[in-house]
Amino acid sequence: MQADRRRLNPPAGxxxxxxxxxxxxxxxxxxxxxxxxTRPTRTRNPDEHRKLFLRTGVVPSASGSAYYEIxxxxxxxxxxxxxxxxxxxxxxxxxxxxPLPRNAQFSPNLLLSTxxxxxxxxxxNRRGYVRDSSERDIGVHLETALRGVIIGERWPKxxxxxxxTVLEGEDDAWWGNTERQEAGWGMMGVLAGCITVASAALxxxxxxxxxxxxxxxxxxxxxxxxxxxxxxxxxxxxxxxLDPCPAEHDEISAACVVGYLQGRDELTECxxxxxxxxxxxxxxxxxxxxxxxSRTVLVExxxxxxxxxxxxxVEAPNGEPKGGKGKKRDVEMTG
Amino acid sequence: MxxxxxxxxxxxxPRDTFAKLTPGPFxxxxxxxxxxxxxxxxxxxxxxxxTINTGSLTHSNGSAVVRVGDTAIVCGVRAEIxxxxxxxxxxxxxxKEADLIEQLGLLVPNVELSTGCxxxxxPGNPPGTHAQSLSYRVNSLLNESNLIPxxxxxxxxxxxxxxxxxxxxGPTTVVKAYWALYIDIxxxxxxxxAFDAAWLxxxxxxxxxxxxxxxxxxxxxxxxxxxxxxDAHKVRLTSLPLASTFAVFSTASPLKxxxxxxxxxxxxxxxxxxxxxKETLTVVVTPKRKGHGGILRLEKRGxxxxxxxxxRRCVSMAEDRWSVLEAALRGG
Numbered sequence: 001m002q003a004d005r006r007r008l009n010p011p012a013g014x015x016x017x018x019x020x021x022x023x024x025x026x027x028x029x030x031x032x033x034x035x036x037x038t039r040p041t042r043t044r045n046p047d048e049h050r051k052l053f054l055r056t057g058v059v060p061s062a063s064g065s066a067y068y069e070i071x072x073x074x075x076x077x078x079x080x081x082x083x084x085x086x087x088x089x090x091x092x093x094x095x096x097x098x099p100l101p102r103n104a105q106f107s108p109n110l111l112l113s114t115x116x117x118x119x120x121x122x123x124x125n126r127r128g129y130v131r132d133s134s135e136r137d138i139g140v141h142l143e144t145a146l147r148g149v150i151i152g153e154r155w156p157k158x159x160x161x162x163x164x165t166v167l168e169g170e171d172d173a174w175w176g177n178t179e180r181q182e183a184g185w186g187m188m189g190v191l192a193g194c195i196t197v198a199s200a201a202l203x204x205x206x207x208x209x210x211x212x213x214x215x216x217x218x219x220x221x222x223x224x225x226x227x228x229x230x231x232x233x234x235x236x237x238x239x240x241x242l243d244p245c246p247a248e249h250d251e252i253s254a255a256c257v258v259g260y261l262q263g264r265d266e267l268t269e270c271x272x273x274x275x276x277x278x279x280x281x282x283x284x285x286x287x288x289x290x291x292x293x294s295r296t297v298l299v300e301x302x303x304x305x306x307x308x309x310x311x312x313x314v315e316a317p318n319g320e321p322k323g324g325k326g327k328k329r330d331v332e333m334t335g
Numbered sequence: 336m337x338x339x340x341x342x343x344x345x346x347x348x349p350r351d352t353f354a355k356l357t358p359g360p361f362x363x364x365x366x367x368x369x370x371x372x373x374x375x376x377x378x379x380x381x382x383x384x385x386t387i388n389t390g391s392l393t394h395s396n397g398s399a400v401v402r403v404g405d406t407a408i409v410c411g412v413r414a415e416i417x418x419x420x421x422x423x424x425x426x427x428x429x430x431k432e433a434d435l436i437e438q439l440g441l442l443v444p445n446v447e448l449s450t451g452c453x454x455x456x457x458p459g460n461p462p463g464t465h466a467q468s469l470s471y472r473v474n475s476l477l478n479e480s481n482l483i484p485x486x487x488x489x490x491x492x493x494x495x496x497x498x499x500x501x502x503x504x505g506p507t508t509v510v511k512a513y514w515a516l517y518i519d520i521x522x523x524x525x526x527x528x529a530f531d532a533a534w535l536x537x538x539x540x541x542x543x544x545x546x547x548x549x550x551x552x553x554x555x556x557x558x559x560x561x562x563x564x565x566d567a568h569k570v571r572l573t574s575l576p577l578a579s580t581f582a583v584f585s586t587a588s589p590l591k592x593x594x595x596x597x598x599x600x601x602x603x604x605x606x607x608x609x610x611x612x613k614e615t616l617t618v619v620v621t622p623k624r625k626g627h628g629g630i631l632r633l634e635k636r637g638x639x640x641x642x643x644x645x646x647r648r649c650v651s652m653a654e655d656r657w658s659v660l661e662a663a664l665r666g667g
């Protein structure tokens with residue numbers, strides 16, 4: 001492979017991620033034995049969403065921006081360097097609407113382009129600098145989710161760019177589970193977050209939308225404790241959970257992401273992955289429920305930012321500029 | 336648009352419009368007042384206060400989020416293992432230890448600007464000249480400051496003496512592997528002076544970096560690491576060089592006499608001022624020892640207004656700024 005000459009490259013020998021040894025137990029009873037790794041378990045109810053943090057206006061130079069975070073629910077306790085689970089941190093900026101370049105074809109609608117990129121340190125395995133197929137995939141899904149809400153006819157001959165940087169993404173599975181590492185379940189949760197954060201940034205940019213779109217994710221999880229492999233699905237303990245954290249479940253058999261407009265009861269995006277069996281409809285319903293839950297957070301965040309904006313405008317005309325430090329003040333311009 | 340333009344009576348434009356139309360005269364009008372104030376409300380030699388958060392990223396060995404005004408930088412340090420046997424051209428034994436990190440390429444900083452941080456840098460393209468130059472400046476500063484001792488990055492192994500060897504010759508220590516640190520610097524929001532903020536983020540992230548205890552497992556012929564946080568060690572920084580950038584705004588032009596032009600030095604320029612000013616100076620100073628600090632680097636380009644006296648003044652301002660930044664690093 002040719003080296004990337006525009007970036008600084010890793011050492012020529014190539015590096016590998018560190019391999020961790022299992023720590024020996026400290027108890028005297030079974031000294032020398034290696035500890036058994038325990039998977040984190042889900043402590044919230046199946047229909048409970050993790051806490052969300054959402055804030056708009058984080059990038060002043062962009063026309064709209066937002067930051068979305070699912071903070072880690074509990075601190076790492078066992079003194080281990082390997083994090084048990086991942087949290088989610090996404091920033092989004094919106095640039096535009098702005099005129100299309102002169103050589104572009106005429107477009108009667110607003111041209112929307114989305115761009116999703118993981119930071120190199122976002123996941124357990126280091127990511128590359130160039131977008132890979134899964135990132136493009138999320139970008140395309142995000143675009144369909146947003147295209148349905150933007151009123152594009154109001155901006156002919158212009159374009160808007162939605163740029164998302166995933167600072168920290170969800171795991172695909174529990175890291176200690178060596179058998180199942182395929183199937184990108186993590187990107188489902190990331191996509192739901194992307195839809196919500198992009199919606200907040202679009203509102204911050206003042207782009208007309210028919211409603212607020214929010215993302216929600218639900219999954220069908222298997223609990224092998226329910227019986228052997230040959231039992232029926234119900235006996236194996238299939239369960240529907242809302243907002244799954246893939247690290248907390250042994251096996252996920254299906255997941256669904258929706259982009260949902262609560263005001264109009266419409267879906268702009270629906271992506272079901274895996275074998276949902278008979279439960280696909282219920283699965284979609286659960287995902288819709290998840291997106292209505294994140295809508296409450298979105299509405300609060302937008303309200304807050306509008307209050308800050310209007311508050312500033314009310315203050316500006318009658319409040320005498322103090323002229324102190326950090327205050328902008330008018331100056332006389334001559335010549 | 337919320338620019339406070341509701342009650343603009345008469346034929347006057349709001350401030351933002353003037354700033355867009357005639358950026359140069361707009362800045363000049365601010366600076367030529369008897370008490371010069373920059374458009375942002377700062378005094379000419381006043382920097383923006385940094386805020387630093389460390390250790391917020393789960394999957395990196397060390398991380399920092401630095402905000403300087405409206406510039407926000409996230410830096411994550413990720414450590415991976417480079418086996419000594421994989422190095423294609425092993426450095427010679429008598430190479431200076433200070434140069435080894437650079438020769439092996441153990442520190443890999445990369446600045447990413449195309450995260451949508453500003454409309455000027457749109458994603459989807461390979462890094463542009465500004466991003467490339469920032470990466471190289473960070474890299475060369477990392478290497479020439481010898482910030483990290485090589486000892487912290489080597490993984491050694493006490494090789495048992497071979498059977499035919501003389502018995503009283505103890506076990507020999509060989510270097511089996513090195514830690515390579517990937518330092519990824521993402522600019523989340525850009526409002527001027529990216530280098531100072533990026534360098535501050537790199538230092539803060541490196542200060543919070545922990546490397547797990549690693550050893551050579553002779554049976555598996557691989558490096559294993561201990562997952563226990565208690566065994567891990569912090570990366571020690573040998574010194575704390577900090578950067579301060581100054582820009583020069585000047586009204587001099589080829590059409591005027593030399594003495595007619597006026598010029599101002601402004602510290603820590605924001606995005607608007609950076610566009611207007613041509614000449615910039617970056618001073619990297621190291622902490623004061625026995626009363627005087629050292630200058631690690633002077634980078635100046637774009638003009639000849641900063642002479643000897645102004646340079647002296649800038650260096651002393653950079654020394655003052657050093658203590659401000661250092662306090663922020665300690666607090667973060």
